[in-house]
Amino acid sequence: MTEKDITAEEFQEAPPRVNEWRRFLRVFLQRKIVIFGLIVLFLLVFSAIFANLLAPYDPFRGILADSLEAPSGKYLLGTDIQGRDTLSRLIFGTRTALMVGFVTVGIAGVVGVTLGLIAGYFGGIPSMIIMRIMDALMGFPMLILAMLFAAVLGGGIQNVVIALSIATVPGYARVMNGLTMSIKENDYIMAEQAMGSSNSRVMLRHVLPNAVPPMIVLVTLQLGGIIMAEAALSFLGIGIKPPGAAWGAMVNDGYRYLSSNPTLSFAPGIAIMLVVFAFNMVGDGLRDALDPRLRGIL
């Protein structure tokens, strides 16, 4: 037997190569509800991008003569007191919701991951300081903390994003801190350190990439919560200011005409539910596909 034959034999005994990407897709798309969530998200992003083309009417300027119309062929979901088409406002509301969601997650994610990475990697005093501040922020119910900052900063889309970022940073920091501490224990980290790599290199090249899958899951699951919180702030009147189209504010506006025009309140609420549901389901699916061990943790 030649040497070549042995290697061929060994090669055959090696486990079959599984395409990682294909395996991911198979697990991810296994559950119908995840596919449903994906479709909803796709439609939402689509209507947010093409809101101008999709909306049948101007969402900000209504026709006063058509004020408080019931749902009909002309206005599929009716109109509000200013004669603005509810469907058009819903479609434009997608923009607000998704923008607040993605920007908040971006800011809070970057800040939270950085803080958690530093705290988890160095331990000791930096960890003590960072994590105690995060614990303090987590002492508030997320919504009440966001309310506090939104009230202080004074509403508007920019301030809502800031308030929600402050309220969600501790979640990312805490998870990242835990992840970093466990990744740090691996031999390859020790090997890298022994080779004389700088701390920042180890952190960015080795710890961070290994924390990406769980963070993607966390971000997706959090998006729903953030959109819900934005709706809640806008409902209270300390979020997105009129005439901006925000679903939460629409629920509140419609509340006054509940007995005559219930769709005004009902429709935006269903939109909020759908978005949150879709993000939660896609998040669950991602978790199962990327890292099933996270079940029950995230």
Place this chain on the structure above:
Amino acid sequence: MTTYIIRRLIIALIILIIVSLIVFFAIRLLPGDPLIIFLGQQATQGGISQAELEHLRELYGLNDPIMVQYGNWFWGILHGDLGTSLYYHEDVGVLMGDRFPLTLHLGALAFIINIVVGVLMGVAAAIRRGTWIDSVTTTLANIGVCIPVFWLAILMIYLFGLKLSWLPIAGYTSPFKDFWLNTQQIVMPVFCMAITMMATTARLSRSSMLEVTRQDYIRTAWSKGLRERNIIMRHALKNGLIPVITLLGIGLGMVFAGSVFVETIFAIPGVGRLLVTSIFAQDYVVIQSGTLVIATIIILSNLLVDISYGWLDPRIRYG
């Protein structure tokens, strides 16, 4: 165990101090002079001279360095002085004391319903995994966490208040004055407050029970020929429900957050509504002390949860 408790206590104390700093400095970000806001009506009604303003500024300590102001405020809080509301012109302690029992009443009921229904659903789904019970529970729980509380409240008002006229749509009467009316009034608020919690509890107890029923000692119990009821009640539940304790802490936060909406919509004069009114009245004293009180309650109850957790599951303490 003692060292564990002491360590937790010290950490909780540090966190509380940071919380007070966050609240205090967040309020100082408020655009505008708190004194002008305070004097709002008087100032518009006419003359307050610059000298008087200066005098008041001195009186309220607004000329002191910020750390001194913080120190004075914190010192007052330690002595039970939460400050005087700018809007109600009343002591914040008294204001909150009047409203707290209402929030507690709703919150406690919602919490009990949440624990009973949520745990039952979660456990049933776990021990009947893969059956219709499991899918119904999981679906309900998945929908439950997505429902905006304020929207559900409006939906219920529409259905049970306006269309069916079964329940009053707003208000709160003391249960000692008219128990039946009170019960009717709180049905919807309590349900709205409980819904998100219930869904969370069901999900958590389901996954925790699934985890436990996979353990070796449960298999041993099965192979001993024990009946299912015994295995679940005597062996699985004890360990399976430990993580549910953490919900005591989370639930409290949900109660306060929920009270903000439920009390606003159903016109119940509780702590949540007080916070919202104060935000609109720019009553920074109430916002400041109110959020501090809420955070303190939550942090202290989380401390209790952590300690009882460490006591119930000794592995935690060494973790």
